[in-house]
Amino acid sequence: MFEERLNHLRLICEKNTVDAFLVSTTYNIFYLTGFADYIADEREGFLFVTKKGVYMLTSPLYSDAVKRIAPHVTLLLTSSEAWYTDLLKNIIEKENIKSIGFEDQDLRYVEYEEFYNLAELVPFTLRDFRKHKNKEEIEAIEKACTLADELFTYTQTIIKPGISEKEVALEMELFVRHHHAHLSFPSIVAFGTNSAAIHHVPTDKKLMIGEFILLDFGTKIHNYCADISRTLFCGTPTDEQKKMYETVKKAQQAAIDFTKEKWKSGEKAIGTHDVDNAARMIFEKNTFPSFPHSLGHGIGLEVHEAPAVSRNTKDTLDAGTIYTIEPGLYFSGQEGIRIEDMFVIDEHGPRQLTHSTKELIVINA
Amino acid sequence: MFEERLNHLRLICEKNTVDAFLVSTTYNIFYLTGFADYIADEREGFLFVTKKGVYMLTSPLYSDAVKRIAPHVTLLLTSSEAWYTDLLKNIIEKENIKSIGFEDQDLRYVEYEEFYNLAELVPFTLRDFRKHKNKEEIEAIEKACTLADELFTYTQTIIKPGISEKEVALEMELFVRHHHAHLSFPSIVAFGTNSAAIHHVPTDKKLMIGEFILLDFGTKIHNYCADISRTLFCGTPTDEQKKMYETVKKAQQAAIDFTKEKWKSGEKAIGTHDVDNAARMIFEKNTFPSFPHSLGHGIGLEVHEAPAVSRNTKDTLDAGTIYTIEPGLYFSGQEGIRIEDMFVIDEHGPRQLTHSTKELIVINA
Numbered sequence: 032m033f034e035e036r037l038n039h040l041r042l043i044c045e046k047n048t049v050d051a052f053l054v055s056t057t058y059n060i061f062y063l064t065g066f067a068d069y070i071a072d073e074r075e076g077f078l079f080v081t082k083k084g085v086y087m088l089t090s091p092l093y094s095d096a097v098k099r100i101a102p103h104v105t106l107l108l109t110s111s112e113a114w115y116t117d118l119l120k121n122i123i124e125k126e127n128i129k130s131i132g133f134e135d136q137d138l139r140y141v142e143y144e145e146f147y148n149l150a151e152l153v154p155f156t157l158r159d160f161r162k163h164k165n166k167e168e169i170e171a172i173e174k175a176c177t178l179a180d181e182l183f184t185y186t187q188t189i190i191k192p193g194i195s196e197k198e199v200a201l202e203m204e205l206f207v208r209h210h211h212a213h214l215s216f217p218s219i220v221a222f223g224t225n226s227a228a229i230h231h232v233p234t235d236k237k238l239m240i241g242e243f244i245l246l247d248f249g250t251k252i253h254n255y256c257a258d259i260s261r262t263l264f265c266g267t268p269t270d271e272q273k274k275m276y277e278t279v280k281k282a283q284q285a286a287i288d289f290t291k292e293k294w295k296s297g298e299k300a301i302g303t304h305d306v307d308n309a310a311r312m313i314f315e316k317n318t319f320p321s322f323p324h325s326l327g328h329g330i331g332l333e334v335h336e337a338p339a340v341s342r343n344t345k346d347t348l349d350a351g352t353i354y355t356i357e358p359g360l361y362f363s364g365q366e367g368i369r370i371e372d373m374f375v376i377d378e379h380g381p382r383q384l385t386h387s388t389k390e391l392i393v394i395n396a
Numbered sequence: 397m398f399e400e401r402l403n404h405l406r407l408i409c410e411k412n413t414v415d416a417f418l419v420s421t422t423y424n425i426f427y428l429t430g431f432a433d434y435i436a437d438e439r440e441g442f443l444f445v446t447k448k449g450v451y452m453l454t455s456p457l458y459s460d461a462v463k464r465i466a467p468h469v470t471l472l473l474t475s476s477e478a479w480y481t482d483l484l485k486n487i488i489e490k491e492n493i494k495s496i497g498f499e500d501q502d503l504r505y506v507e508y509e510e511f512y513n514l515a516e517l518v519p520f521t522l523r524d525f526r527k528h529k530n531k532e533e534i535e536a537i538e539k540a541c542t543l544a545d546e547l548f549t550y551t552q553t554i555i556k557p558g559i560s561e562k563e564v565a566l567e568m569e570l571f572v573r574h575h576h577a578h579l580s581f582p583s584i585v586a587f588g589t590n591s592a593a594i595h596h597v598p599t600d601k602k603l604m605i606g607e608f609i610l611l612d613f614g615t616k617i618h619n620y621c622a623d624i625s626r627t628l629f630c631g632t633p634t635d636e637q638k639k640m641y642e643t644v645k646k647a648q649q650a651a652i653d654f655t656k657e658k659w660k661s662g663e664k665a666i667g668t669h670d671v672d673n674a675a676r677m678i679f680e681k682n683t684f685p686s687f688p689h690s691l692g693h694g695i696g697l698e699v700h701e702a703p704a705v706s707r708n709t710k711d712t713l714d715a716g717t718i719y720t721i722e723p724g725l726y727f728s729g730q731e732g733i734r735i736e737d738m739f740v741i742d743e744h745g746p747r748q749l750t751h752s753t754k755e756l757i758v759i760n761a
Contacts, residue, residue, distance in 0.1 A: 036632060068597050070581070071437050073700070090687055092595040095728070133505070139507045141500040154505060163641060208573075213592060216435070230457045309561055321454055335438070342502050343476055365459070 032167070032361060033103055036063050040080055040160070044132055044259070049153050052132040053119075054078040058332040059134070060087075062161055064101040067254055068093060077115060078104070081126050088118045116145050123149055162329065162337040163351035166254065168171070170376055172331065172353055174320040175257035176373055176384040178212055178250040182386045183261055192240055192265055192396050196220040196233035199246075207250055215249030215256035217333050226367035227264070229324060229359070234279055240396065242264035243366045249334060256334050258355055259385045260371035275319070275360050276391045279368045282313035282358040283389075286326060287374075287381070294380035301345035303340040303354075304326075310358045311342070327355040330373065351374050353384070397532070398468055403526070405445055409497055409676050412425045415531050418484075418498040418511070419443040423697045424499070425452075427526055429466040433458060434620055439507070443469070446491050451485045455712050459756035472663040481510050488514055527694065527702040528716035533620065533742055536720055537696065539747040540622035543577055548626055548752045557605055557630055560656055561585040561598035572615055579622035580614030580699050590607040591627070594689060594724070603761065605631035608731045614699060619684060621699050623720055625736035625752045628757040640725055642686070645725040645731045647678035648754075651691060652739070652746070655713060659745035665712035668692075668705040668719075675723045676707070684725055695738065703741075715741050720750070 040063065044052055054060055060078045061067045064087065077087030087097050095166070097106050107118045134144075136152035143327040146152060164172070182203060189202050197219045207214055223242035231245070238244065247260040262276065263350045289309035289361040291300045307326035314321050325338035330353055338346035340354050348354060357371030361389055373384040408416055421730065425443045426432045426745035427453065431746040434440040441454030451626055452462050452469040452591035462471050472483045487493070493515055498508075500519035522696055530536070537682065547568060554567050564585045564693060572579055586596040596610070627641065654674035658666045679686050692705035703711035706718050713719060721738030738749040 068595070092593075095593045096595070135506040135509075136504055138505045139501055140505065142505045143505045143508075144500075144519075149725065154509075158646060197576070201576070204573060205570060211562070211566070228460045229459075230433070230461070232461065307551070 032165075033063060033065065037080060037085060041082065042157070043160070044080075045158075047132065047153065047155070049124075049130045049132040050128040050150075051079060051081040051130075052155075053128070053134075053138075054080060055134050055137045055142075055293040058162065058336075059157065061254060062332060063288055064104055064106075065361060066097055066101045068100075074139075074291055079119060079122060081122065081128060083126055084122070086118075086122060088115055093145055115142075116149065119146065119149055129371040132197050139241065149256050155251075161335045163349075164331060164353055164375070168331065169351075169353065169377070170189070171255040172254055172257065172373070173384055175212070175215070175250050175252045175255050175260070177387075178207070178210055178252060179248065179257040179259045180385055180387045181210075181291050182206055182248065182250060183246070183259065185393060186246060187263070187394075190238065190244060190263065190265075190394050192394075195235050195237050195319055196225065197232075197235055203246075203376055213251045214302055215258060218249075219245065219247035219260075220243040221367070222265075224364055224366065225362045227363050229361065229367070229369075242266075243272070243368060244394065245367055245369055247369060247371065254332055255328055257373060257385065258334055258371065259373065259387065260359075260369045261359055261387060261389075261392070262368040262370065263394055265394045266396075267393070270367075273391065275316075276368055278313060278317045278319055279358055279370050282370070283285055283356055283370050284311040284357065285313050286310040286356045287383070290374070290376075290381045296375070300349045303344060303346050303348060304342050306340060306348070306356070307342040308341070310356070313358065314358075316379075320362075322359040322361065324359070327357050327371070328375070329354045348376055348381070350378065352376050398428060398430065402445060403449060406447065408520070408522075408525070412496045412497065414497040414519065414522060415493040415515075416444060416446040416488075416495075417520075418499075418503075419445060419500050419742070420507075422623070423701075424522065424525065426619060427648075427697060429469055430528055431462055431466045431469075433465075437505075444484060444487060446487065446493060448491055449487070451487060453482075453568055481514065482509075484511065484514055494606070496666060517526065520668055522613055523633045524702045526696055528714075529718055529740070532715075534718065534742070536618055536620040537622065537738070537740070538749055540577070540580070540615050540617045540620050541624070541751075542576060543572070543617060544613070544622040544624045545569055545750055545752045546575075547613065547615060547648075548611070548624065551611060552628070552759075554756060555603065555628065555630075555759050557603050557759075559608075560600050560602050561587055561590065561596075562600055565598040568611075568613060569660075579614045580616040580623060584610065584612035584625075585612075586610040586732070587630075589729055589731065592726045592728050593731055594726065594732070594734075603630055603759075605724065607631075608637070608733060608760065610732055610734055612734060612736065619697055621695055621697070622738060623699055623736065623749065624752065625628050625722055625734045625755070626752060627722075627733040627735065627756075628759055630759045631761075632758070633756065634652065637731075638756065640731075641685070641733055643678060643682050643684055644725050645754055647675040647739070648676050648721055648735050651675040651721045651723065652684050652748070655739070655741075655746045659741070665714045668703055668709055668711050668713060669707050671713070671721070672707040673706060679723075686723045687726065689724070692722050692736070694719045713746070715743065717741050 325341035359369035591610035690706035724734035
């Protein structure tokens with residue numbers, strides 16, 4: 032599997048007449064080696080892929096772990112005498128490397144400056160590199176989705192008037208950790224007016240009758256992520272609130288139906304621009320404001336990765352892509368609703384991976 | 397408080413004849429504004445500090461939160477029409493800015509390329525910017541240290557022969573989350589031969605009689621971090637194992653004593669190079685190998701920040717610095733021991749912030 036992915040990267044190099052690639056994101060290092068111990072926030076290693084070799088440049092602190100987890104890579108250790116630049120220099124000379132691709136959205140200015148004289152440095156995004164998931168990846172993500180559904184079922188049992196956003200978020204996290212998984216991002220738990228803030232961070236606000244409850248959360252198992260949103264109501268919603276909820280649900284269904292119809296009609300690369308539009312049209316019809324974010328996003332090792340699912344992109348959904356569809360309706364200072372599910376395109380077309388109910392769940396005192 | 401810190405940054409700019417500063421790390425954005433909602437892994441905003449203004453450039457998703465938490469900054473929102481470059485351009489023209497400092501260890505290549513034509517971009521490390529902690533910061537870190545001590549007390553009650561490293565790590569995390577705090581990094585829990593791997597990631601390995609138990613863990617409260625290590629023994633240690641443990645303890649004490657003596661002798665900026673050496677000499681005396689890492693590190697909003705505490709630095713400990721001292725003794729493939737505590741230098745000199753016992757704790761079946 033790693034050999035196949037390394038060859039994919041080498042093919043990208045060949046097409047772009049680049050001799051080697053310096054992989055720096057922890058996600059791509061994991062994807063190419065299975066090694067996941069680096070902390071994303073700190074630079075703890077590089078993977079250098081040449082025509083002949085695969086080198087992990089890292090600190091002696093990781094020596095044993097790399098040997099155990101990624102025996103297919105050549106381990107080169109930094110020391111006070113030999114820093115990354117020195118290690119790279121040796122390989123470059125030995126393999127007569129003239130040009131090196133690098134991840135331009137990740138490499139720091141100071142690193143670029145340091146490596147600048149080693150060879151011609153060629154910026155790459157690699158943004159489509161992990162776009163198409165294989166069978167094992169799809170299975171891993173399905174497991175994360177199953178746990179996300181279970182988490183939603185559990186969360187319904189703890190939400191009661193008087194509970195705070197922070198308390199709900201904590202209980203959700205504990206549930207996931209008890210299941211030996213992680214959150215894929217800090218949960219959004221937003222009550223009442225807070226639900227209109229799209230990236231709300233949970234506060235001490237307590238739930239009151241008459242408020243929407245917006246939950247946007249994710250689970251991560253073996254490095255693969257799920258992401259799902261549901262909106263509930265505490266007490267009895269007004270007709271207008273019911274209409275708002277149903278409109279978001281309809282908008283999501285319109286986008287889902289659109290992808291299915293396109294697939295049936297033989298379209299094997301569905302422009303996400305059109306999918307986004309299919310959802311937005313439902314809001315327009317109901318004279319509701321359009322949502323100020325993308326309809327969705329690709330997801331895998333990262334919560335946000337290719338393809339983009341947005342009106343501002345030419346990205347497409349095709350076999351092997353995994354993505355979210357999450358329209359929302361927000362009235363700033365008042366209330367917000369979002370419904371989000373995950374999907375994969377497999378050989379039979381689009382298939383939903385999260386299965387929590389979308390009926391408006393009402394919490395009573 | 398924020399005004400004082402902003403003026404500190406402006407003074408750095410003035411000294412370096414730079415007109416403005418583009419702050420990009422989530423840590424420094426928090427330090428200058430109190431706003432902590434950005435995810436460190438994704439670029440969700442910049443803080444642009446000029447002679448006249450303080451601008452938060454961010455997505456509309458964060459609009460309400462920034463207004464609430466950081467009312468002292470001018471909010472400028474990105475959109476599909478106005479990206480960071482456009483927002484910066486407006487300010488640069490209005491305030492006639494010719495040169496901009498930036499965090500060279502954080503800014504990505506692609507960002508540098510994007511901003512390159514706006515003004516002269518001047519690389520900075522800002523590595524000493526948060527080196528000296530004020531009273532509130534020291535109090536915040538003391539709270540984190542107290543919880544770390546409590547966590548160690550709790551952890552002793554759960555460690556038993558047969559428990560796995562992963563189980564211990566999970567219970568530690570749950571304890572911290574129940575106390576409404578976070579881990580400052582994933583805990584290192586290492587049994588037996590695993591304790592020789594300095595950055596060991598917990599596995600399913602179960603604890604057996606005759607093994608060392610190395611714990612290296614941290615707690616984070618309101619964004620400020622603690623970091624502590626203790627090594628326990630399961631069963632009855634041999635005389636050689638006791639000697640190893642006592643040597644690590646002695647090495648740490650030698651470094652602690654060294655800082656206290658230097659302070660008493662009137663030294664107000666103690667070279668960490670010498671502190672590191674004071675600990676290493678104890679291993680040499682006992683013909684044990686020296687540890688393959690720094691003696692310690694500064695700590696605050698980040699687990700690792702200035703000052704460096706290492707033989708490879710000219711950094712110093714002085715009033716307001718908070719740091720760890722953590723010598724270790726490792727025999728690859730066999731066993732490892734590390735003892736780590738946190739310290740502050742206040743008006744009376746070095747003071748220990750973590751208070752867990754350093755006597756060798758023995759776990760019995």
